[in-house]
Amino acid sequence: MIIPLSMTVYFSFLRYNLLLPGMEKWAGLLNYRFFLTDPAFVAALANTLLLVGGVLAITVIGGVLVALLLDQPIFGRGIVRILMISPFFVMPTVSALVWKNMFMNPVNGLFAWLAKSMGFEAFDFFASAPLFSITLIVAWQWLPFAALIFLTALQSLDSEQKEAAEMDGAGFLSQFIYITLPHLSRAITVVILIETIFLLSIFAEILVTTNGGPGYESTNITYLVYSQALLQFNVGGASAGGIIAVVLANIVAIFLLRMIGKTLDA
Amino acid sequence: MARKISNRRLLFFTIVAWGLSLLMFFPVLWTILTGFKTEAEAIASPPSLFMFDWTMDNYAEVRSRSNYFRHFLNSVVISVGSTLLGLVFAVPAAWSMVFSPSRHTKNILVWILSTKMLPAVGVLIPIYLIFRDLGLLDTRTGLVIVLMLVNLPIIIWMLYTYFKEIPGEILEAARMDGASLGKEIIHVLVPMALPGIASTLLLNVIIAWNEAFWTLNLTATKAAPLTAFIASYSSPEGLFYAKLSAASTMAIAPILILGWFSQKQLVRGLTFGAVK
Numbered sequence: 001m002i003i004p005l006s007m008t009v010y011f012s013f014l015r016y017n018l019l020l021p022g023m024e025k026w027a028g029l030l031n032y033r034f035f036l037t038d039p040a041f042v043a044a045l046a047n048t049l050l051l052v053g054g055v056l057a058i059t060v061i062g063g064v065l066v067a068l069l070l071d072q073p074i075f076g077r078g079i080v081r082i083l084m085i086s087p088f089f090v091m092p093t094v095s096a097l098v099w100k101n102m103f104m105n106p107v108n109g110l111f112a113w114l115a116k117s118m119g120f121e122a123f124d125f126f127a128s129a130p131l132f133s134i135t136l137i138v139a140w141q142w143l144p145f146a147a148l149i150f151l152t153a154l155q156s157l158d159s160e161q162k163e164a165a166e167m168d169g170a171g172f173l174s175q176f177i178y179i180t181l182p183h184l185s186r187a188i189t190v191v192i193l194i195e196t197i198f199l200l201s202i203f204a205e206i207l208v209t210t211n212g213g214p215g216y217e218s219t220n221i222t223y224l225v226y227s228q229a230l231l232q233f234n235v236g237g238a239s240a241g242g243i244i245a246v247v248l249a250n251i252v253a254i255f256l257l258r259m260i261g262k263t264l265d266a
Numbered sequence: 267m268a269r270k271i272s273n274r275r276l277l278f279f280t281i282v283a284w285g286l287s288l289l290m291f292f293p294v295l296w297t298i299l300t301g302f303k304t305e306a307e308a309i310a311s312p313p314s315l316f317m318f319d320w321t322m323d324n325y326a327e328v329r330s331r332s333n334y335f336r337h338f339l340n341s342v343v344i345s346v347g348s349t350l351l352g353l354v355f356a357v358p359a360a361w362s363m364v365f366s367p368s369r370h371t372k373n374i375l376v377w378i379l380s381t382k383m384l385p386a387v388g389v390l391i392p393i394y395l396i397f398r399d400l401g402l403l404d405t406r407t408g409l410v411i412v413l414m415l416v417n418l419p420i421i422i423w424m425l426y427t428y429f430k431e432i433p434g435e436i437l438e439a440a441r442m443d444g445a446s447l448g449k450e451i452i453h454v455l456v457p458m459a460l461p462g463i464a465s466t467l468l469l470n471v472i473i474a475w476n477e478a479f480w481t482l483n484l485t486a487t488k489a490a491p492l493t494a495f496i497a498s499y500s501s502p503e504g505l506f507y508a509k510l511s512a513a514s515t516m517a518i519a520p521i522l523i524l525g526w527f528s529q530k531q532l533v534r535g536l537t538f539g540a541v542k
Contacts, residue, residue, distance in 0.1 A: 091518060145536070149537060201386055226387065
């Protein structure tokens with residue numbers, strides 16, 4: 001992986017377009033200047049942060065709630081768990097297409113039918129709120145993952161601690177804030193960091209639903225680099241974008257590695 | 267459980283939990299059901315959940331219009347192949363790090379994992395160009411190699427956490443009895459770590475099966491696995507919901523079933539033992 005990465009670094013300083021073979025020239029930092037000052041880059045950076053932040057917020061908060069629920073005594077927990085985890089195993093292209101066509105389609109989708117039967121206008125998800133729609137789809141895939149990890153962590157919580165708190169008169173809310181949440185903190189960090197790695201490079205969901213559009217409204221950094229390289233054949237510019245993506249991911253990675261290093265010691 | 271649970275509480279949580287999990291599962295269920303409808307029924311208003319004429323036509327049509335089994339076979343070869351190849355490298359690597367660690371082992375492990383955080387776009391262009399020059403674009407071999415490299419850090423890490431639970435004395439005893447290095451790994455370590463290796467295998471096959479960056483970018487028609495096959499349905503074409511659903515069902519069914527069996531190991535594997 002070091003070899004291709006150093007090739008990317010090298011390409012990022014060249015004027016290199018696949019449509020103009022043999023015209024490679026040293027360009028210095030020009031590619032970076034073009035990429036960073038491109039309005040598409042600012043839009044893509046904002047979209048990436050919104051997408052990652054939105055999905056994280058939904059999956060962490062929703063995941064804790066779901067885990068708390070599944071930790072209660074219920075009949076048939078095994079089956080409930082299996083149903084709950086299923087979205088995580090659905091491949092991205094399938095879930096994106098199914099949601100786009102069968103649920104969010106403004107004419108034939110299930111949501112449109114629901115809205116109409118309750119007397120509302122159907123909402124055109126991908127035309128009016130493309131990024132939000134993609135966030136929903138991705139959150140649906142990752143919520144089970146977060147919930148399952150939180151549930152596993154919850155089940156290792158000593159029930160005597162809770163009983164003691166209950167005897168001391170702690171209500172449900174203060175039990176949650178002072179016992180459950182601190183116990184979950186490690187699991188929450190793990191979920192946030194692992195999801196961030198995967199969410200930073202979301203690609204298939206965008207490719208099959210909106211192609212990054214309309215305009216750049218649902219383009220993230222990964223998709224922007226892809227379209228520069230394989231649709232516009234601008235290898236130099238795309239390489240500069242790739243390096244910027246690597247730098248961004250590394251900022252996140254530093255935190256993750258520090259935490260995992262601690263786990264190794266424990 | 268020391269606490270007494272009232273029946274009403276049990277009933278309440280059971281109903282809420284079932285409702286919520288059915289809601290999460292509904293898109294999958296809806297896809298499976300729609301695959302058995304006719305195209306007209308698939309967009310009927312109001313939609314019907316079970317009351318329709320069940321038909322297998324969509325499955326026949328999906329199979330006849332594109333070579334479904336070829337894509338299925340590609341998915342199997344790519345996901346299983348890349349995982350097995352990864353294990354060949356990862357087992358010795360994890361063995362050496364667990365049983366003869368050096369001062370730097372921890373740093374090496376962290377460094378290995380850090381390669382996983384490299385966003386794929388960072389190396390997309392060089393790999394694309396290398397593959398073009400070597401004639402590996404749109405071949406299964408190429409994808410097996412790329413996915414093996416991409417998932418190798420995860421495989422090594424998972425094996426590392428499983429190997430750590432095996433007492434080193436047993437391997438030492440085998441060495442005392444004159445077992446060679448290869449024999450020690452194959453006849454002593456692997457059988458003892460078999461459950462761990464099996465769940466590593468299972469999880470990585472699932473991850474590789476659903477991988478949708480490299481598979482979409484490096485294939486065209488010949489080596490396209492199911493992820494790319496489904497992506498070809500992204501351009502609408504008249505009434506196609508039922509066919510899309512049938513194709514989707516066929517693409518997700520094998521891995522959904524595998525996933526149900528592996529969900530117990532999923533948490534441990536994906537958090538590298540940080541949450542057990």
